[in-house]
Amino acid sequence: MNAFNTPFLLGFDELEEMLSRMTKSAEGFPPYNIEQTAEGKLRLTLAVAGYVESDLDMTLEDNQLIIRGHQTQDPSRRYLYRGIAGRNFIKSFVLADGMKIEGARLENGLLHIDLKRPEKQTRIQKITIQTDSRPVVLTTERKKK
Numbered sequence: 001m002n003a004f005n006t007p008f009l010l011g012f013d014e015l016e017e018m019l020s021r022m023t024k025s026a027e028g029f030p031p032y033n034i035e036q037t038a039e040g041k042l043r044l045t046l047a048v049a050g051y052v053e054s055d056l057d058m059t060l061e062d063n064q065l066i067i068r069g070h071q072t073q074d075p076s077r078r079y080l081y082r083g084i085a086g087r088n089f090i091k092s093f094v095l096a097d098g099m100k101i102e103g104a105r106l107e108n109g110l111l112h113i114d115l116k117r118p119e120k121q122t123r124i125q126k127i128t129i130q131t132d133s134r135p136v137v138l139t140t141e142r143k144k145k
Contacts, residue, residue, distance in 0.1 A: 029087065029089055030046045030047050030048050030069070030089060030091065031046070031047045032044060032046045032047070033045045037114070040116060040117045040119070041102075041115065041116050042114075042115040043112055043113065043114050044065075044093065044115065045110050045111065045112050045113075046067065046091065046110070046111040046113075047110060048069060048106070048109060048110065048111045049084070050071065050084060050109070051069050051071060051106075051109075051111075052106075053106055055070055055071050056068070056106070057069075057070075058113070060095075063096070063097060063099070064092055064093070064094055064095070065092065065093045065094075065095055066091070067089075067091045067093075067111070067113075068088075068089070068091075069087075069088060069089045069090075069091075070088045071086045071087070071088070073086070095115070096117065096118075097118070098117075098118030099116070099117060099118065100116045100118070101113060101115055102114040102116050123141070125141075126141075
């Protein structure tokens with residue numbers, strides 16, 4: 001049974017599609033860590049040894065962080081044994097609404113991406129039930145948690 005096929009989760013079809021794409025493209029390369037560096041701050045670190053800045057591309061498409069790696073092969077090199085992976089990759093991460101990318105840096109074969117979570121806010125919306133003689137009035141209030 002699909003968890004999104006319930007009458008209690010309305011409008012989550014895009015999330016279901018995104019999760020489906022993510023699980024299909026989930027591979028173990030490159031390995032990564034996610035750590036909490038401070039309250040409300042995260043660091044995503046990918047092990048990209050052998051890649052230089054020009055080999056990497058990072059984009060944010062809606063709420064999806066996509067990191068691509070592409071290494072060109074040097075035809076003049078002749079390997080007797082090749083155990084270091086130099087392959088192309090695409091790694092995707094879905095970010096929560098409001099999540100901000102504060103910066104990214106490549107250091108000692110590690111790509112560090114610093115993220116900041118938004119402050120949690122509660123949205124309260126008063127909904128007036130319409131009758132034939134009374135118009136609908138919607139008011140929205142936001143409170144920080």
